[in-house]
Amino acid sequence: MALQAASWVPSTLSLAKEGKGIAIKETSLFGAALPTSLKGEFNPCFNKELRKKLSISPIKAQTAAATPAVNQSSSDNKKTLRKGSVIITGASSGLGLATAKALAETGKWHVIMACRNFLKAEKAAKSVGIPKENYTVMHLDLASLESVRQFVDTFRRSGRPLDVLVCNAAVYLPTAKEPTFTADGFELSVGTNHLGHFLLSRLLLDDLKQSDYPQKRCIIVGSITGNTNTLAGNVPPKANLGDLRGLAGGLNGVGSSSMIDGGDFDGAKAYKDSKVCNMLTMQELHRRYHEETGISFASLYPGCIAETGLFREHIPLFRLLFPPFQKYITKGYVSEEEAGKRLAQVVSDPSLSKSGVYWSWNNNSSSFENQLSKEASDSEKARKLWEVSEKLVGLA
Numbered sequence: 001m002a003l004q005a006a007s008w009v010p011s012t013l014s015l016a017k018e019g020k021g022i023a024i025k026e027t028s029l030f031g032a033a034l035p036t037s038l039k040g041e042f043n044p045c046f047n048k049e050l051r052k053k054l055s056i057s058p059i060k061a062q063t064a065a066a067t068p069a070v071n072q073s074s075s076d077n078k079k080t081l082r083k084g085s086v087i088i089t090g091a092s093s094g095l096g097l098a099t100a101k102a103l104a105e106t107g108k109w110h111v112i113m114a115c116r117n118f119l120k121a122e123k124a125a126k127s128v129g130i131p132k133e134n135y136t137v138m139h140l141d142l143a144s145l146e147s148v149r150q151f152v153d154t155f156r157r158s159g160r161p162l163d164v165l166v167c168n169a170a171v172y173l174p175t176a177k178e179p180t181f182t183a184d185g186f187e188l189s190v191g192t193n194h195l196g197h198f199l200l201s202r203l204l205l206d207d208l209k210q211s212d213y214p215q216k217r218c219i220i221v222g223s224i225t226g227n228t229n230t231l232a233g234n235v236p237p238k239a240n241l242g243d244l245r246g247l248a249g250g251l252n253g254v255g256s257s258s259m260i261d262g263g264d265f266d267g268a269k270a271y272k273d274s275k276v277c278n279m280l281t282m283q284e285l286h287r288r289y290h291e292e293t294g295i296s297f298a299s300l301y302p303g304c305i306a307e308t309g310l311f312r313e314h315i316p317l318f319r320l321l322f323p324p325f326q327k328y329i330t331k332g333y334v335s336e337e338e339a340g341k342r343l344a345q346v347v348s349d350p351s352l353s354k355s356g357v358y359w360s361w362n363n364n365s366s367s368f369e370n371q372l373s374k375e376a377s378d379s380e381k382a383r384k385l386w387e388v389s390e391k392l393v394g395l396a
């Protein structure tokens, strides 16, 4: 990927990628072919002029109430008799670590940090000052189905209840030229971000069901970049699961494509596709299990946390420019701490207990129910994804 400096000036931006030339009219705003109905996660401060020109509505708060941060006493559930018990995957850095900290600091949660690097997680917990009695590190490598099963066993043997599961871990491989694979031979981003979490959440549903906690929740972290009804979701390459032919073929890059839609490998697209899978899975879980179990299922876009480890594989120039770009131009930037408080709200705030919701926050950090793109809310695709994923992880 190269930053095409010349593209800043002319009224038509040209972006050539591996032979795929894209001509972008300036009115389409940085490559985003924006429908006039586009709304939602678009930051209201972002270029008012252009927004007016494009008839983009500012964020519409569908749930008006601003929700207080988790460490404020007003958000506490008074009926809680014991500490809540929450598993957070990928809690060794970024959003997961900040969420673990926000929850543990209240003294009302015990956080199980489900991490692939035990030592790193222990060090991270200590370095941000999470009280020792409020966390446990357990090994989980989402890039191995065997490890997912082992984690579930270990967790059950610990005797702890499970009140909330947070599927947060992810990898992003935007500069990879060739696919890499999980232990089970799935392309690494979809294998880790979607399939690993798919198996984990399915196995832990029983544990969540058994919880006697006032509110039991299963949260899968989504993102704006998987939603093509937003500007960010229109930055190429765009998410698109197609008819799932690559996934159905096993994503192994041998007998079938390593991409869900059956196309050529593109690491950035694979990540965005995996986020669509995360958001579809949350909705399918809601349809299948919410009524029967009382578990609330939710997804969220926490804001653009531009300095996390997610971008570790990106080119240095990107890592340098991305934070100021998000801070001063899109104004979509949030700190790890703020994002952690947001996810902690979805874990524990009684006012965010609605199931089947994709949460977002506006500028003054008020939460609202956001709309997903057409593909990310396609219930037929969600069902198909569920069925194909079940087969791949050995549940069907």
Ligand code: LMG
Pocket (backbone or CB within 6 Å): 001, 002, 003, 004, 007, 008, 013, 015, 017, 030, 031, 174, 175, 235, 236, 237, 266, 268, 318, 321, 322, 324, 325, 328, 329
């Ligand atoms: C894909 O490209 C690759 O194809 C894929 O393989 C993978 O790598 C993927 O996500 C990773 O990227 C997608 C992308 C390439 O394509 C586009 O975004 C199309 C548009 C290209 C236009 C690039 C011009 C950059 C314009 C920045 C916005 C400027 C706004 C001007 C308005 C000024 C108003 C005051 O994308 C790129 O190559 C760009 C990557 C760089 C992103 C970071 C943005 C840097 C912008 C620099 C801003 C400087 C910040 C300083 C702060 C200023 C403070 C005032």
Ligand code: NDP
Pocket (backbone or CB within 6 Å): 089, 090, 091, 092, 093, 094, 095, 096, 114, 115, 116, 117, 120, 140, 141, 142, 143, 144, 167, 168, 169, 170, 171, 192, 221, 222, 223, 224, 301, 302, 303, 304, 305, 306, 307, 308, 309, 310, 311
């Ligand atoms: P980080 O890279 O900081 O955190 C990702 C975590 O996932 C790390 O703890 C990492 O472990 C862990 N992880 C990666 N692979 C595995 C694996 N195979 N098994 C177990 N854990 C694994 O990124 P973020 O905090 O930014 O990302 C967290 C979530 O937020 C992701 O779901 C991402 O999609 C989402 N998100 C992020 C945004 C952002 O702007 N940063 C915006 C929207 C959504 P390790 O520490 O060992 O590398």
Ligand code: PMR
Pocket (backbone or CB within 6 Å): 029, 030, 042, 043, 046, 172, 174, 223, 224, 225, 226, 231, 232, 235, 268, 271, 272, 303, 304, 305, 330, 332
């Ligand atoms: Mg994006 C309101 C505008 C907005 C927001 C909120 C994001 C979030 N981005 C926006 C706009 C733009 N981005 C524009 C106009 C461009 C063209 C310059 C742009 C580019 C861009 C790149 C190259 N953005 C990126 C990348 C990445 O590699 C990141 C990515 O796609 O990761 C999959 C990314 C992101 N932008 C975001 C967010 C939240 C990300 C990263 C993380 C994620 O989805 O988890």
